[in-house]
Amino acid sequence: xxxxxxxxxxxxxxxxxxxxxxxxxxxxxxxxxxxxxxxxxxxxxxxxxxxxxxxxxxxxxxxxxxxxxxxxxxxxxxxxxxxxxxxxxxxxxxxxxxxxxxxxxxxxxxxxxxxxxxxxxxxxxxxxxxxxxxxxxxxxxxxxxxxxxxxxxxxxxxxxxxxxxxxxxxxxxxxxxxxxxxxxxxxxxxxxxxxxxxxxxxxxxxxxxxxxxxxxxxxxxxxxxxxxxxxxxxxxxxxxxxxxxxxxxxxxxxxxxxxxxxxxxxxxxxxxxxxxxxxxxxxxxxxxxxxxxxxxxxxxxxxxxxxxxxxxxxxxxxxxxxxxxxxxxxxxxxxxxxxxxxxxxxxxxxxxxxxxxxxxxxxxxxxxxxxxxxxxxxxxxxxxxxxxxxxxxxxxxxxxxxxxxxxxxxxxxxxxxxxxxxxxxxxxxxxxxxxxxxxxxxxxxxxxxxxxxxxxxxxxxxxxx
Amino acid sequence: xxxxxxxxxxxxxxxxxxxxxxxxxxxxxxxxxxxxxxxxxxxxxxxxxxxxxxxxxxxxxxxxxxxxxxxxxxxxxxxxxxxxxxxxxxxxxxxxxxxxxxxxxxxxxxxxxxxxxxxxxxxxxxxxxxxxxxxxxxxxxxxxxxxxxxxxxxxxxxxxxxxxxxxxxxxxxxxxxxxxxxxxxxx
Numbered sequence: 081x082x083x084x085x086x087x088x089x090x091x092x093x094x095x096x097x098x099x100x101x102x103x104x105x106x107x108x109x110x111x112x113x114x115x116x117x118x119x120x121x122x123x124x125x126x127x128x129x130x131x132x133x134x135x136x137x138x139x140x141x142x143x144x145x146x147x148x149x150x151x152x153x154x155x156x157x158x159x160x161x162x163x164x165x166x167x168x169x170x171x172x173x174x175x176x177x178x179x180x181x182x183x184x185x186x187x188x189x190x191x192x193x194x195x196x197x198x199x200x201x202x203x204x205x206x207x208x209x210x211x212x213x214x215x216x217x218x219x220x221x222x223x224x225x226x227x228x229x230x231x232x233x234x235x236x237x238x239x240x241x242x243x244x245x246x247x248x249x250x251x252x253x254x255x256x257x258x259x260x261x262x263x264x265x266x267x268x269x270x271x272x273x274x275x276x277x278x279x280x281x282x283x284x285x286x287x288x289x290x291x292x293x294x295x296x297x298x299x300x301x302x303x304x305x306x307x308x309x310x311x312x313x314x315x316x317x318x319x320x321x322x323x324x325x326x327x328x329x330x331x332x333x334x335x336x337x338x339x340x341x342x343x344x345x346x347x348x349x350x351x352x353x354x355x356x357x358x359x360x361x362x363x364x365x366x367x368x369x370x371x372x373x374x375x376x377x378x379x380x381x382x383x384x385x386x387x388x389x390x391x392x393x394x395x396x397x398x399x400x401x402x403x404x405x406x407x408x409x410x411x412x413x414x415x416x417x418x419x420x421x422x423x424x425x426x427x428x429x430x431x432x433x434x435x436x437x438x439x440x441x442x443x444x445x446x447x448x449x450x451x452x453x454x455x456x457x458x459x460x461x462x463x464x465x466x467x468x469x470x471x472x473x474x475x476x477x478x479x480x481x482x483x484x485x486x487x488x489x490x491x492x493x494x495x496x497x498x499x500x501x502x503x504x505x506x507x508x509x510x511x512x513x514x515x516x517x518x519x520x521x522x523x524x525x526x527x528x529x530x531x532x533x534x535x536x537x538x539x540x541x542x543x544x545x
Numbered sequence: 546x547x548x549x550x551x552x553x554x555x556x557x558x559x560x561x562x563x564x565x566x567x568x569x570x571x572x573x574x575x576x577x578x579x580x581x582x583x584x585x586x587x588x589x590x591x592x593x594x595x596x597x598x599x600x601x602x603x604x605x606x607x608x609x610x611x612x613x614x615x616x617x618x619x620x621x622x623x624x625x626x627x628x629x630x631x632x633x634x635x636x637x638x639x640x641x642x643x644x645x646x647x648x649x650x651x652x653x654x655x656x657x658x659x660x661x662x663x664x665x666x667x668x669x670x671x672x673x674x675x676x677x678x679x680x681x682x683x684x685x686x687x688x689x690x691x692x693x694x695x696x697x698x699x700x701x702x703x704x705x706x707x708x709x710x711x712x713x714x715x716x717x718x719x720x721x722x723x724x725x726x727x728x729x730x731x732x
Contacts, residue, residue, distance in 0.1 A: 108717045109710055111692070117726065124617065126578035137704070146728040152576065168576035175578050186729045194731065207726040219616040219640060233640050235618035236580075237647035237703070245707045247714060251690060253639075283563055284610040287639060317613060319639050338726035379563055379613075397562050490615075492572045511567040511614060513590050 196458020206336025612641025
């Protein structure tokens with residue numbers, strides 16, 4: 081009797097966190113978690129569908145499953161899988177389409193007005209909702225935690241498991257709360273907040289933990305900003321990132337295609353962490369002291385203030401990173417010259433991100449040494465941006481205005497940087513070779529990327545005219 | 546899945562921390578729709594560096610936070626296809642760790658000092674049932690979730706195990722069916 085059992089447990093357990101509440105409400109049996117929403121894309125699903133086929137197992141709940149094509153799709157405006165020139169990419173997208181047809185899974189593939197990066201379209205369509213458990217064969221599934229959901233990435237074997245059973249075998253992870261004191265300063269964004277946090281706790285700082293972000297700096301963020309923060313939880317090693325749902329959340333969800341009408345606000349308002357709930361680990365960070373951040377190395381924890389300089393390497397790994405990045409310790413971050421600027425990815429490609437970047441470039445020109453591109457996170461974002469004239473602002477400045485997809489965040493499609501090229505990127509990973517073999521990535525906020533495109537090097541957005 | 550009990554043999558050494566799955570198997574190899582054949586592409590870019598030496602052995606010893614980043618199960622597939630049966634490191638990234646256990650590639654956590662000694666020893670025997678790694682004349686115990694160990698030892702099919710609880714899943718769905726979302730209204 082899950083319902084009664086959960087109630088009893090709730091009463092016995094005392095104050096509970098947002099994470100505890102969602103976990104308790106979804107445990108079918110011990111360590112067997114029910115999944116409310118399973119998002120699927122073309123790269124991590126073909127082997128799962130194939131195994132289902134071999135075992136003659138159906139998809140248990142196609143109506144709780146939603147697929148899109150994002151990793152491989154060209155951003156040149158192609159409207160059908162058949163137009164994808166790269167043969168392997170084409171086969172992968174066609175395979176997804178075939179699998180969805182065969183197993184009855186709804187899909188928004190290339191050419192659909194609802195197509196886009198899986199972590200952009202879930203919230204945008206309103207299928208991502210507070211209190212849910214959400215998984216996807218993609219590490220940035222943590223994004224959806226911005227809505228007060230428990231959302232995390234899984235591998236292909238687990239994708240198959242969820243398709244077949246709508247559950248996951250999971251031990252409950254530990255819990256962490258990161259509380260921010262103070263508010264973000266002028267020009268400092270959600271991206272800087274999360275990059276600064278990863279810089280402090282490290283790329284393994286969150287391993288084994290579900291992280292709840294709290295404090296006035298979080299409450300003050302837009303939903304786009306909250307998604308950026310939760311999105312990069314995995315870059316700190318965290319299992320999932322979460323933020324308590326509030327009026328900002330409810331206003332954002334209301335009226336979306338798949339959102340309930342009316343919203344179950346009585347239920348959603350009880351989700352937030354109770355006063356006195358315990359966490360395995362507590363971290364406090366002063367948000368008011370954060371500056372705009374720029375990464376200098378080959379993981380997101382290798383990050384510093386834009387006003388600072390490339391640091392002295394402290395170990396072999398950092399030495400290696402500087403060598404790969406072609407940077408000398410002591411070089412001011414603002415003197416680092418760029419070849420490319422990429423505004424996009426599941427971290428920073430939503431309408432709010434594009435508006436912020438467009439404000440910076442309006443009436444200006446991209447430096448002649450820089451190739452700059454904007455890749456909206458979804459076709460809906462693209463349409464919205466065009467309705468607001470943002471595409472014109474970007475184009476007039478010399479940006480390439482593209483169609484939706486993961487694009488240069490990981491370069492599975494033709495959008496890649498050449499060896500040695502230096503990229504200011506609004507994405508989430510500066511790993512070696514991530515944006516192209518030998519390419520050098522610097523992670524920044526959309527505003528900082530936009531300003532860097534104009535100047536040809538990093539600038540402190542706070543003092544830039 | 547084949548049962549996993551004892552893994553014994555030479556140790557390949559990758560003494561780097563925070564090795565991400567983009568290095569283990571770069572994105573250009575994720576376009577295949579099959580589960581096999583990734584071994585020849587393992588560490589594709591790093592393997593071109595001078596001095597790279599990572600022979601195909603039963604055991605891989607690596608630095609802390611191994612397998613961070615992307616959730617791609619292609620990374621464990623590639624390591625397994627290349628010949629590794631177990632990976633020993635001071636810590637692993639969560640998703641990578643899970644993915645390994647799902648395919649019978651045994652992840653073993655030892656202290657940083659023990660991993661260094663194991664790297665120097667060059668040969669080891671890992672006994673999952675005893676939860677013990679033997680190398681250089683020593684036996685070192687390791688911890689692993691008992692349920693994960695049981696599934697590996699018995700070579701169980703996870704989905705088969707879960708489907709035995711179908712009744713509980715059905716009861717759960719019947720009692721706690723939410724009003725939304727129903728994704729197929731969007732298609």
